[in-house]
Amino acid sequence: MSGFTLPDGTALHLECQGDPQGSVTVLFAHAYAVDHRCWQDIAGVIPTAVEWPVRVISCDLRGHGSSSRATESTATVEQLADDLAEVIAHAAPDGSVVVVGHGMGGLATLALGQRHPQLFARHAPDQPARVAGIVLLSTGVGDVAAEARAATGLAVEGSRSPPNLLSKVIQDLEVVLGSRLVDLVTDRAHKAAVTAMRWSMFGEDPDPDDVVLTLRMIRAHWPETMALFRPGLDAYIKQAQLDVPEHTQVISMVGERDRLVEPEQASALLGTDRADELIVLPDAGHMLPLERPAQVIPRIVAAVHATHRNQGDAR
Structure with a gap:
């Protein structure tokens, strides 16, 4: 484990696993009112499931777990997205990143694409993007959070x-x-x-x-x-958008019995262009990281492998 202090003085708790020199980093962002423990059946498996060295980071988002408290002005999805950008710059300063977001963490991943498009851009045809892929779990657009x-x-x-x-x-x-x-x-x-x-x-x-x-x-x-x-989540989810370049890998997974984010809401977020990226898991609910690690892990591994291959192509 390690700590990281954001520019505004907020301390984030990070759990780091795998190879710190790995050319691909998997960054986990948890849901509302939980913490990094929701990834306990997934984060430790990724380094052994991937064929190449990979860095894995599970963070307690601002105001959650062992990280510093949030304030009324910083308890927003947009702020969480800015925090993720800082984590990437600090803990994954080189190589490519696959961001895995669950619920609120998925919304923060969407906001990351909107607020920090440079992380998703290829600055040269032969240069991979810093954020090469995103995996959205139980994430959709709706009227209320x-x-x-x-x-x-x-x-x-x-x-x-x-x-x-x-x-x-x-x-x-x-x-x-x-x-x-x-x-x-x-x-x-x-x-x-x-x-x-x-x-x-x-x-x-x-x-x-x-x-x-x-x-x-x-x-x-x-x-x-x-x-x-709660107010920030209610406000953001009404206008949540998937706004990433076409070359960005996108995988979306939702439980068939998710009572909080229905499959239709996840589908609406992806739109027609990305409709094929949606995977609906039978009999699963909202807590996919705990309920369905055996189905989630292979999708993350596939995203990491694709990112690694793209790095090789760029070289």
């Missing part, structure tokens, strides 16, 4: 008490029982919250541990981060 609204409701239902009171109770339990037992008590006691999480965020027959992990991550961002980012 259903991901934000659902997660906020689940956090409220999961707490069942004011945030300050809940925190005090957990701290007292930790003194008496220890942190591992506190995790067990707070995660398993609220069966209704776990059931709601399974229905809202997952498809058919999810792993119970994945459901509990998602509930933990969402609760960890309640209430400050979740309240800060």
Whole structure:
């Protein structure tokens, strides 16, 4: 793991794996109210699944996980896109990048293409673009950010008490029982919250541990981060666009049973020109990184291989 401080003083938490000298970097950007742990079944596999050395970076976006807090003015998709550009410049200063974005991270990837088109441009016919490909998971265009609204409701239902009171109770339990037992008590006691999480965020027959992990991550961002980012997500998703050059690889994946981003919304984002890039996963819900790593990994590997081949062609 490593840290990186943005120009405005915000510290981002980065998890780096693979070969730091790899000519291709895979950059993971997580969804709203979760953190880098959502990639736990994918990020560590990529370096061994790819035929050439590859650098892998999973970041906690601004205001999430172990990164610094966001503010009312910085809790926007556009700011997250600028942050991703800084991460690329700092942690992947050379070679090509494949950005993998889930939910809000997918929207930030779209904004990256709009706000930093130079990263996607080929500055010479024989020179690959810095961002050679994007993989969008559970990302679409819609009237409201259903991901934000659902997660906020689940956090409220999961707490069942004011945030300050809940925190005090957990701290007292930790003194008496220890942190591992506190995790067990707070995660398993609220069966209704776990059931709601399974229905809202997952498809058919999810792993119970994945459901509990998602509930933990969402609760960890309640209430400050979740309240800060909801307006920005609601505003951005209404005008989300795929605005990247034709030579940019694009892969989009969505769950057939995603109740937050329906396949039609993912299709509308791609438009007719990229319609063939959409993959709908049967029986899957919104949390594709946890639900369907076996289907997601090969698509990322394919994007990395194509990027590496294009680098060879350019040479």
